[in-house]
Amino acid sequence: MSKPKTTPATVALDAHGADYVLVTYEYDPNAERVGLQAAEAMGVDPGIVFKTLMAKLDGAPVCAIVPSDAEVNMKKLAAALGGKGAEMMKPAEAERLTGFKVGGISPFGQKRSVPTVLEESAELYDEIYINGGQRGVQVRMTPQTVINVLKPVVADISRT
Template sequence: MTPAIKLLEKNKIIFEILKFEHDANSPSFAAEAAEKLNLNAAQVFKTLLVDVDGELNVAILPATRQVDLKAFAKVCKGKKAILADAKKAQNTTGYLIGGISPFAQKKRLNTLLHSDAQQFERIYVSAGKRGLEVAVAPSDCISLCNAAFAHF
């Protein structure tokens, strides 16, 4: 049981757990989840940490997209955005890379959910462990993470 799953249960969120055998050689964790679980890759969202002008933020976006760092910085009212260092991302969230869930991170950060999520009844995000996904409504993701929809 991960902190993310415990948080979903505590808040009485309707969710589904999906498991798959993670391949340590897989270059893309979200794409691997989509493939192994036979899901629409546009519905599987990855959680990235983005440093905007020295402040960490969370970007939740489809496996089929790359984060547009310029657009992300602009949405955050910043000048420059870069992907956070892996070690810093792990230390800040409490999760390993490839298993970073948007839920129950050690530190609450500004969180943006890509607007593509609005077209789906539910999206798939990491449950806090490699090989473990949860299906949730985008609105639940917004409320639990105190997030906002944005296009980046």
Template sequence: MARKKKSTHLGTPALRALNDAGVEYELFEYEHSPVMDHGYALDTSAVLGIEPQYIFKTLLTECDGESVVAVVPASSQLNLKALAKAADAKAASMMDPSKAEKITGYVTGGISPLGQRSTLRTFIDESALELDMILVSGGKRNLSVRLGAQDLAEAINAQFAIIQTGQNRKSTALN
């Protein structure tokens, strides 16, 4: 069963980044299912009993050779063409997981948009703005944080854009 805790410990770079930015958040620590058929983000949704549109996965991409972070709901897929357009690039592709681990300092399944080794351009799907709170990785497997989408964007200097499949609304940038 999932355990939910509020914590102020500084265990991961992601949590340190949130604390340094003064962002309010709630910490969720849990165990993933023994068999994950749909990946970490959807398993987090199932284990915590939270709808997948509230769980956001962090994906590492390359846009014209630049490392770019995309944050999209677990319930959707990243639209690489839309991400390339948002990043003013000609093309985007998914980054090899081992390269993503090296660049971010996190392991696959625990990559957070917060506290990465270097500051990368980050795009959060605009659907996050419609939600009171979202969950993102807290910097390791089995650890997530719930926070406001605007708080996340401000903490990592991210932009909002339509980057998931199936959306047709106008994008907005946070600067």
């Protein structure tokens, strides 16, 4: 599978003048946990590879960005955005909403902007990896770049 020079995610990052490095790896469609497989394929700590998850908060779409070796705590996600209850979005709905395929969902360049929460542990690292908008494509950047581009709520939303 060929990797593009651009994706909707990289187009969005470029439009913001964001500083990032595109990193490709061999995507395994049979991996149980895509983020962990990405970290292993790139030879980096899974704690710095952040996965993009789509959820519903009181019925409305939201985006959660957490380390690949953690899960989203739905109560914490709801609290971070001032809602009552959150649940994971079904994969087909996430694909329709974002314009990306599961395994390649990026928080950057989604079809529609939705409230986003970045797990606060991202700020502990000089650089993190986030999906670049296609399976097998990651973008490496500083947590501050993520914050500047997405304007997310930064909060403790994960459980390991």
